[in-house]
Amino acid sequence: MTQAMHQVLIIEDEPAIRSVLRVLLEAQGYRCIEADSALRAEIEARSHKPDLLLIDLGLPDCDGLKVIRRVRGWSQVPIVVLSARAMEEQKVDALDAGADDYVTKPFSAPELLARVRAALRRDVRGSAPSAVLQFGPLRVDLARRESHGPDGEVHLTPLEYRLLACLARHLGSIVMQRQLIREVWGPERQDDSRSLRVCIKNLRAKLEPDPRRPHYLVTETGLGYRLRADDPAPQAAAG
Secondary structure, eight states, X not given: OGGGGOEEEEEOSOHHHHHHHHHHHHTTTOEEEEESSHHHHHHHHHHHOOSEEEEOSBOSXXXXXXXXXXXXXXXXXXXXXXXXXXXXXXXXXXXXXXOSEEEESSOOHHHHHHHHHHHHHHHHHTTSOOSEEEETTEEEETTTTEEEETTEEOOOOHHHHHHHHHHHTTTTSEEEHHHHHHHHTOGGGTTOHHHHHHHHHHHHHHHOSSTTSOSSEEEETTTXXXXXXXXXXXXXXXX
């Protein structure tokens, strides 16, 4: 399994929860390291250089946000927060500190594993967006700026391609609303959330099977948006 090469640092002070997380992750082929405090977390992160950090914010010696900020000072390792803090502003604080994603306790095991996989995929791709995105029968080539569905070409505007590219750089993870506006429209439009909402609505009309129940372009209330995509379908060989 590919995941066998991935090492996850579990930062959680509750032994029972650490045990559950270890069993869950190891069953999927991940190797696990554990830390029960902020101090131990930083030591383990520096010594083992894990592929992903799974961190609780309520640590006994220090708030998990400080750990995230300190790690971000020297590493871009994917960080997924797993916390009982469910308020929107608390999630925003964690993402602003440098976390890639946020899962609220109590958590669903399949969802947590999906978020871990998404964060690891984003890290492997680095800063370059996926060249080709698959949304059901619709195929979007970001490099060529071409989109094709069963009925032929699907027209996307340059603005829509820029927004998709920004989301694709963080495929599967939350992208904050202000980051999207800054990267797509520019810092001078930082407060123009209406243009972002309109562009998202138009993209959903073109990408989603049912725009009223989005599957690929998902709203994370109070935070921003998350882009999902299917595995690209193999193209027919030229005959």
